[in-house]
Amino acid sequence: MRTSAYDPARAFQAVARMRYTERALAELWQHGLVPGELHLGIGEEAAVAGVVLHLRPGDATATDHRSTTVLVGRGVPVEPLLRECTGDRGGLHQGHGGHMHLFVPELPSSSDGIVGSAGPFACGYALAAQTLRPETVSVAFFGEGAANQGMLLESWNLAVAWRLPVLFVCKDNGWAITTRSAEVTGGDLRARAAGFGLATAEADGGDVGEVFRRAGTLLDGVRAGRAAFLRVRVHRPQGHFLGDPMLRLLDHPVRAGRPMTAGLPGAATHPSGGARAERLRGLGIVSARLGTLAASRLRHRGDPFAAARSALPAGEAARIDQEVRDEVVAALRRTIAATGGTEAAR
Numbered sequence: 001m002r003t004s005a006y007d008p009a010r011a012f013q014a015v016a017r018m019r020y021t022e023r024a025l026a027e028l029w030q031h032g033l034v035p036g037e038l039h040l041g042i043g044e045e046a047a048v049a050g051v052v053l054h055l056r057p058g059d060a061t062a063t064d065h066r067s068t069t070v071l072v073g074r075g076v077p078v079e080p081l082l083r084e085c086t087g088d089r090g091g092l093h094q095g096h097g098g099h100m101h102l103f104v105p106e107l108p109s110s111s112d113g114i115v116g117s118a119g120p121f122a123c124g125y126a127l128a129a130q131t132l133r134p135e136t137v138s139v140a141f142f143g144e145g146a147a148n149q150g151m152l153l154e155s156w157n158l159a160v161a162w163r164l165p166v167l168f169v170c171k172d173n174g175w176a177i178t179t180r181s182a183e184v185t186g187g188d189l190r191a192r193a194a195g196f197g198l199a200t201a202e203a204d205g206g207d208v209g210e211v212f213r214r215a216g217t218l219l220d221g222v223r224a225g226r227a228a229f230l231r232v233r234v235h236r237p238q239g240h241f242l243g244d245p246m247l248r249l250l251d252h253p254v255r256a257g258r259p260m261t262a263g264l265p266g267a268a269t270h271p272s273g274g275a276r277a278e279r280l281r282g283l284g285i286v287s288a289r290l291g292t293l294a295a296s297r298l299r300h301r302g303d304p305f306a307a308a309r310s311a312l313p314a315g316e317a318a319r320i321d322q323e324v325r326d327e328v329v330a331a332l333r334r335t336i337a338a339t340g341g342t343e344a345a346r
């Protein structure tokens with residue numbers, strides 16, 4: 001069976017549900033209701049929606065530390081997802097998993113904070129599917145930083161050697177926390193994947209239609225046992241996690257920079273100690289990193305949400321936008337009420 005036709009209204013609805021859910025998560029985090037770091041998928045919606053819109057019941061997804069967009073795109077209800085991320089009993093796993101360990105056996109879908117592990121998980125799903133869920137595929141979602149992890153490369157090899165129906169989707173934002181991936185990556189990732197024998201393609205993460213078409217072509221092959229790799233270029237305006245200090249510094253150099261850097265010039269130029277040159281070098285590295293970050297922001301492609309919205313007639317886009325927003329805001333309000341929060345959801 002070949003993949004389905006592209007429906008721009010369905011695509012915008014999926015992208016919008018993801019975007020509003022990510023914003024709701026951000027709101028909960030800002031209120032102190034999500035413990036720990038929060039890795040958002042804002043900017044990755046088209047990369048995810050363009051793939052999951054092809055998936056059928058029984059197809060598996062394995063994700064990394066940014067799993068919420070995948071689950072929302074696969075139709076998981078927003079409220080238990082939000083409540084899980086706050087650690088509430090009404091969450092998907094009674095609050096035991098949190099946002100980095102979301103697992104939905106009915107789909108099936110899993111997530112894991114160990115970078116690169118989506119590859120072995122996806123191969124495991126595909127292997128089990130040969131007995132348990134014939135004719136289904138599995139999809140691994142990961143970042144380009146993960147593509148330098150041995151276990152992910154081992155899973156590329158096994159998927160080809162054992163003809164496993166796996167699609168490896170690399171959401172390439174160019175950064176692994178504060179490391180510029182280009183500085184630690186040999187060769188080209190797509191060529192690397194092709195070297196393992198995977199079918200390969202690339203897509204612009206600002207364009208959900210393009211991702212859908214490229215993923216569809218690859219998935220037709222995957223369903224026939226030809227494992228594949230899709231690289232999607234994405235831009236994540238929130239950086240690695242919400243509240244990323246490097247981005248705060250870029251956005252508000254004076255307000256955020258003063259408390260962060262107040263002691264640095266004095267320490268770097270202090271005459272005592274033998275490490276003055278090292279400290280000056282450290283200041284230079286931080287400034288250079290900020291420069292690269294600013295440049296990569298300027299280069300970024302269009303916002304996938306705005307692009308998916310503008311592909312529809314204005315009235316239809318507004319209607320879908322409002323419906324999705326109402327659904328997510330209602331889930332956010334109930335989550336805040338359930339967790340005992342008092343802030344009014346916007």
Ligand SMILES: Cc1ncc(C[n+]2csc(CCOP(=O)(O)OP(=O)(O)O)c2C)c(N)n1
Nearest residue numbers: 113114115142143144145146173175176177
């Ligand atoms: C095996 C392992 N090494 C290091 C980390 C710490 N870590 C968490 S996220 C991350 C960066 C991953 O970068 P990438 O795969 O590009 O994903 P992105 O965060 O950009 O979506 C790192 C190094 C980890 N969680 N697991």
Ligand SMILES: [Mg+2]
Nearest residue numbers: 143144173175
């Ligand atoms: Mg990355």
